Amino acid sequence: MSSTTGGDSPDESNVNVAGAENVISVGAAVAERISATVAKLVEDKVASRLAGSDHTLWGPAAEAEAIKRLGWLSSTLVSAPFVDQMAELRAEFLDEGITHVVLGGMGGSSLAPEVITATAGVELTVLDSTEPGQVLAALADRLDKTIVVISSKSGSTVETDSQRRAYETAFEAAGINPIDRIIVVTDPGSPLHESASAAGYRIFLADPAVGGRYSALTAFGLVPSALAGANIGDLLAQTERFQPLLSDDSPNNPGLLLGAALAAGAPAVDKVGLIDNGSTVVGLGNWIEQLIAESTGKQGTGVLPVVLDAESFEANHVLADVLPVRLVSQLGIPAVDEIQVAGSLGAQFILWEFATAVAGRILGIDPFDQPDVESAKSATRALLDNRPAPTAPNFVDQGIQVRGDQKLLQGVSTLSGALRSLLSTLTPQSYISLQAYVNRVAHPELAELRDAFATATHRPTTFGWGPRFLHSTGQYHKGGAPTGVFLQIRSIPDVDLSIPERPFTFGQLITAQADGDASVLESLGRPVLVLTMTDAVRGRETLLAALADAYRSA
């Protein structure tokens, strides 16, 4: 038997009836596995306490952070004024012929607008990269019709600061006053708030009581999305209709069920496959990925999100350590060991946030901090300060420079041998992390490597574009279970771009980010292989052939 909950009708047309939106259906085996955990959550009144912003739910060590991080529970109220404000501003820009919106921001400051606008079918250029070719391409795209939203909660993120500098200079060079074309979203009192006020930029302040990855329904999610043409009034209304369901101390509460499903199987089942199985929400998995990975991947535990589609290997084979979650448009009966999640985007934002906070309590961690993100940032800063000469590759094979530590590359002289050596470290609990510090607009085909690695190894495989993933799964890689096997894929940029008034270029920045993260992972004893393509156009084919060869001769 499987149980469906969240209301009494699977029909999306019923969402206007408060509490009548079905959102989750749990397979029988999963229901059995989580029933004791759910019963305990009900007994402890976790749902009503969380809905009432009880900051003691995660233990004494987490209280200080939690007390200032529960504002997302009231985002629909706090954000209501943005609906009219943004509609007016958008109309003003359209009148001036400004039709193209760019968002410069990382992680929690870009992932929600990406999903909101993709689901609404409106265009938003998300520049969450430091790859010089990708930055140059964005700068060259319709600058005369462009408005740029610079979003950073802390106001000190190096990628976002560099993007702002690049756009300021580009606008000035084109005879456009940046003050007319750059909008800033940040927290009150951040360094960006101060500098943007001094410069005279239009500023939207976000609710400081909401952490970055929980900020979908604050200014961070809403301002760029509304400017791009998404209906944020509808989005907030979807959340408002659904949210009351989450406060019930009931074993059918979808937030408790999902939270328990995410966390109750750990450490044996410590990965969740987020399978887009015809969901009407476009790209939701990437937003959920940051939320779960950064919130739970710490103290050697956590849940690893693996973003998949219906054709992925992991979506079609039972892997003992992976819980498949199918994101569907309408609930059906799930396989016994799977769950299905549906619902409007507004419902899903709050559902997953609530469930992640519940999962944090079950895992015994603080779901609102990200203690291991800083290590890669400081390694990057040190590299940018000292700028050491690049290390020589261990060897070059088929136009690919291969780097790795002694343990991995001793006696190895071919690309396929290097892959074989890396993949020989896999255990039945391992995952593979593919990290491409490459221009994703020019080389989207590299993402196809994910399926090839999962199919060849039968291990869950994540794919992230660098430096974007550093603000998402990056926390889990360092803070979560030590089961990751890491493959960095880089290209030698054929262009570079200076960062105005900074002593380093975009090319030097992305290299330092990749080097910095690799060094932190290596220092934690994780296997890391670094492959640098001298010809990115042939990169995918060369790597696929080497992977096939590695397995043929294994």
Ligand SMILES: O=P(O)(O)OC[C@H]1O[C@H](O)[C@H](O)[C@@H](O)[C@@H]1O
């Ligand atoms: O919005 P910002 O302060 O620029 O931060 C962007 C991102 O930076 C870090 O990586 C944090 O770990 C993320 O949670 C955050 O979303």
